[in-house]
Amino acid sequence: MSFLDHIRGCNAHDLSGFRPFLIDGVRVGWIRHKLAERLPGVDPGFVVTAKAVTLAPEIRDFEARSATLAHAAAYLVESGVIRGLRGEHYPVLPRWGAEPLARLDRAAVVPFGIDAYGLHVNGFVRMPGGGIELWVGRRARDREIAPGKLDNLVAGGQPIGLTLTENLLKEAREEADIAPDLAARAVPVGIVRYCLETPMGLKPDTMFLYDLELPEDFIPRNTDGEVEAFERWPLDRVAASVDGTGDWKFNCNLVVTDFLIRHGHLTPDTPDYLDIASSLSGWPDALTKAEIRP
Amino acid sequence: MSFLDHIRGCNAHDLSGFRPFLIDGVRVGWIRHKLAERLPGVDPGFVVTAKAVTLAPEIRDFEARSATLAHAAAYLVESGVIRGLRGEHYPVLPRWGAEPLARLDRAAVVPFGIDAYGLHVNGFVRMPGGGIELWVGRRARDREIAPGKLDNLVAGGQPIGLTLTENLLKEAREEADIAPDLAARAVPVGIVRYCLETPMGLKPDTMFLYDLELPEDFIPRNTDGEVEAFERWPLDRVAASVDGTGDWKFNCNLVVTDFLIRHGHLTPDTPDYLDIASSLSGWPDALTKAEIRP
Numbered sequence: 001m002s003f004l005d006h007i008r009g010c011n012a013h014d015l016s017g018f019r020p021f022l023i024d025g026v027r028v029g030w031i032r033h034k035l036a037e038r039l040p041g042v043d044p045g046f047v048v049t050a051k052a053v054t055l056a057p058e059i060r061d062f063e064a065r066s067a068t069l070a071h072a073a074a075y076l077v078e079s080g081v082i083r084g085l086r087g088e089h090y091p092v093l094p095r096w097g098a099e100p101l102a103r104l105d106r107a108a109v110v111p112f113g114i115d116a117y118g119l120h121v122n123g124f125v126r127m128p129g130g131g132i133e134l135w136v137g138r139r140a141r142d143r144e145i146a147p148g149k150l151d152n153l154v155a156g157g158q159p160i161g162l163t164l165t166e167n168l169l170k171e172a173r174e175e176a177d178i179a180p181d182l183a184a185r186a187v188p189v190g191i192v193r194y195c196l197e198t199p200m201g202l203k204p205d206t207m208f209l210y211d212l213e214l215p216e217d218f219i220p221r222n223t224d225g226e227v228e229a230f231e232r233w234p235l236d237r238v239a240a241s242v243d244g245t246g247d248w249k250f251n252c253n254l255v256v257t258d259f260l261i262r263h264g265h266l267t268p269d270t271p272d273y274l275d276i277a278s279s280l281s282g283w284p285d286a287l288t289k290a291e292i293r294p
Numbered sequence: 295m296s297f298l299d300h301i302r303g304c305n306a307h308d309l310s311g312f313r314p315f316l317i318d319g320v321r322v323g324w325i326r327h328k329l330a331e332r333l334p335g336v337d338p339g340f341v342v343t344a345k346a347v348t349l350a351p352e353i354r355d356f357e358a359r360s361a362t363l364a365h366a367a368a369y370l371v372e373s374g375v376i377r378g379l380r381g382e383h384y385p386v387l388p389r390w391g392a393e394p395l396a397r398l399d400r401a402a403v404v405p406f407g408i409d410a411y412g413l414h415v416n417g418f419v420r421m422p423g424g425g426i427e428l429w430v431g432r433r434a435r436d437r438e439i440a441p442g443k444l445d446n447l448v449a450g451g452q453p454i455g456l457t458l459t460e461n462l463l464k465e466a467r468e469e470a471d472i473a474p475d476l477a478a479r480a481v482p483v484g485i486v487r488y489c490l491e492t493p494m495g496l497k498p499d500t501m502f503l504y505d506l507e508l509p510e511d512f513i514p515r516n517t518d519g520e521v522e523a524f525e526r527w528p529l530d531r532v533a534a535s536v537d538g539t540g541d542w543k544f545n546c547n548l549v550v551t552d553f554l555i556r557h558g559h560l561t562p563d564t565p566d567y568l569d570i571a572s573s574l575s576g577w578p579d580a581l582t583k584a585e586i587r588p
Contacts, residue, residue: 096568164562187558191571208562262556264481268458268502274390277485282576 003243004272006253007279013197021053021112023065023101026094030113030202035081043071065092065102073108081200082107083144090116091160096206103160113202116157119168120255121186121210123153123176123220125232132263134238134256135220137175137227139249146249150241151227153212153220154178155252164208175227176220178212186210189262192254192280204283209255211262235265254280297537298566300547301573307491315347315406317359317395320388324407324496329375337365359386359396367402375494376401377438384410385454390500397454407496410451413462414549415480415504417447417470417514419526426557428532428550429514431469431521433543440543444535445521447506447514448472449546458502469521470514472506480504483556486548486574498577503549505556529559548574 001009019036021029031039036053039046045059045068059068069092076082086107091100092114109116123135135153139146156171158164165184172183189211195204220230233241239260242253258280260266266273295303313330315323325333330347333340339353339362353359363386370376380401385394386408403410417429429447433440450465452458459478466477483505489498514524527535533554536547552574554560560567 096562097565188555188561189558190555191568193572206568261482261484264483267482269391271391274485274500278487278576281574282572 001244001246001253002272003253003257003266003270003276004279006242006248006250006257007194007276010194010196010250010254011279013195013202015202017197018113018202019050019052021114023055023092024094026101028092028094028101028114030204031111032201035111035201038075038079039072042075043068046072062100062102066104069102069104069108069112072112073105076108076111081111088157089160090114090157093117100160106157106159110198110203111201113204115204115206117206117208118155118157119164119171119208119210120152120192120252121154121168121172121183121212122255122259123178123212123214124259125214125216125218127216131234132265133232133234134259135176135214136231136233136238136241137220137222138229138231140226140228143226148228149249149252150247151249151252152255153230154183155207155255158208168210172212174224175222176230177223178220182214182218183212186212190258190281192251192258193283194251194254195283196250205251207251207255209258211259235260235263239265295538295540295547296566297547297551297560297564297570298573300536300542300544300551301488301570304488304490304544304548305573307489307496309496311491312407312496313344313346315408317349317386318388320395322386322388322395322408324498325405326495329405329495332369332373333366336369337362340366356394356396360398363396363398363402363406366406367399370402370405375405382451383454384408384451387411394454400451400453404492404497405495407498409498409500411500411502412449412451413458413465413502413504414446414486414546415448415462415466415477415506416549416553417472417506417508418553419508419510419512421510425528426559427526427528428553429470429508430525430527430532431514431516432523432525434520434522437520442522443543443546444541445543445546446549447524448477449501449549452502462504466506468518469516470524471517472514476508476512477506480506484552484575486545486552487577488545488548489577490544499545501545501549503552505553529554529557533559 018030020027021031031053036048045056047054047056085105088106089103090106090109092102125133137151139149139151141147154172154175169180169183172178189209192207241247242256312324314321315325325347339350341348341350379399382400383397384400384403386396419427431445433443433445435441448466448469463474463477466472483503486501535541
């Protein structure tokens with residue numbers, strides 16, 4: 001798979017199979033028609049029309065909304081859509097930076113098509129000769145998602161109740177045993193966005209990207225069992241592993257491609273350079289500008 | 295004007311005022327309806343329908359197409375749409391990296407809405423204290439476009455017949471007296487795209503961005519009269535001059551905003567961070583996916 005194949009793969013979806021999920025008139029998710037039609041039977045707080053799913057007017061505050069969503073999450077487990085709850089909650093946001101409208105178990109985020117956020121850290125070393133080497137993790141073989149695939153040095157979904165920086169320091173310690181004073185040197189460098197349809201639902205994902213320059217003698221060590229091994233690769237090997245294999249976890253391909261562009265390893269001479277560079281951080285208009293009238 | 299205001303300003307356009315210009319079935323530009331309807335009278339090589347402008351089947355090769363376009367460029371001068379020709383030619387490309395289908399005088403590129411390309415170089419210095427300072431140019435007061443406005447250290451449109459790197463070395467010498475061996479250290483770091491409607495036509499522009507880290511004792515010197523003065527600014531001052539003033543040349547605001555994001559000066563806590571980061575490098579779907587049937 002080429003660089004562009006990975007981007008297209010992460011953006012494969014058909015919105016016609018979904019209807020928007022609105023809270024207080026703002027679209028916060030996308031729900032498959034079949035699931036949408038069952039929701040009023042799960043909790044009368046769901047108001048479902050042919051065009052949208054909303055919440056009943058009496059469901060007004062954070063806790064009431066979260067309780068209604070929790071009933072739906074339990075139903076998703078009972079009906080076998082998801083294997084179980086994770087016990088970790090994501091915020092349901094009207095937009096990034098706003099107060100959460102509700103919380104939802106992480107396992108139910110994709111069936112509800114909630115806009116989710118996460119962070120990915122490119123851990124790299126500037127070599128004495130002038131080149132760059134990137135730390136690459138291999139995910140443990142027992143992970144539910146992408147077992148054995150290549151991953152960024154540190155990455156994690158953004159749960160409710162933590163700032164991005166708090167989450168970064170926590171994940172850096174758990175996933176690679178990076179001390180907080182070193183992890184705090186990570187520089188935010190932009191975003192990558194994609195929207196993937198999966199058997200469970202829609203995954204509109206925004207990844208906040210960080211570059212963390214590490215000392216040459218730093219060795220990461222996984223502490224939470226999620227990573228089998230870390231290796232440091234020159235960028236030629238990194239690029240070849242993205243452009244030509246499916247060895248990386250699906251969304252990490254995009255993070256690494258962005259890194260290769262920002263550090264000049266992919267140049268304007270690269271075939272498809274403009275298509276690659278212009279499709280990493282944006283969403284199709286259909287996602288952002290759809291006129292939604294419940 | 296905020297960061298986002300500048301991005302929106304550079305993307306203000308209404309395609310309904312234009313019809314696509316196709317060569318060999320590929321859209322290469324956008325022409326105002328009024329101009330489109332006059333073109334067959336200027337040169338019989340133009341075939342104009344209500345939906346598109348194309349070239350007659352007998353106009354088959356680079357030179358024939360260029361001659362037809364040159365007639366139209368001369369008409370634009372005669373009719374007062376543009377002040378005069380520039381004597382510098384841009385390629386008409388079916389896509390970046392492909393062989394040019396034709397050449398067109400730079401002054402006629404916007405009236406034909408041709409996809410144009412250019413390069414912008416962020417010249418910066420890493421200060422001993424750890425911060426970054428950016429070299430800022432002030433455009434000469436006698437320039438036709440954006441006189442007296444702030445500009446990147448080096449920038450230039452991409453003419454036909456030069457590679458990007460050749461153009462970078464040429465512009466670096468002319469605009470800032472940067473020796474080729476120093477300019478060659480510039481690192482390609484991505485793109486910014488925008489599409490602006492102007493009184494003359496449509497300007498769909500792709501800017502290839504470069505970061506050039508300069509020694510602390512380097513002083514740029516303009517050699518072509520296009521720059522009045524250079525100054526080196528800390529990023530706080532740079533950010534304040536974009537977010538809150540109209541001091542920069544319109545498209546340079548976007549280049550500088552991208553620099554501030556990639557170097558972590560704008561962080562995810564910045565209001566509108568996601569809207570900013572997701573709208574610098576892409577084009578609206580309407581531009582790229584429009585179904586065009588002549």
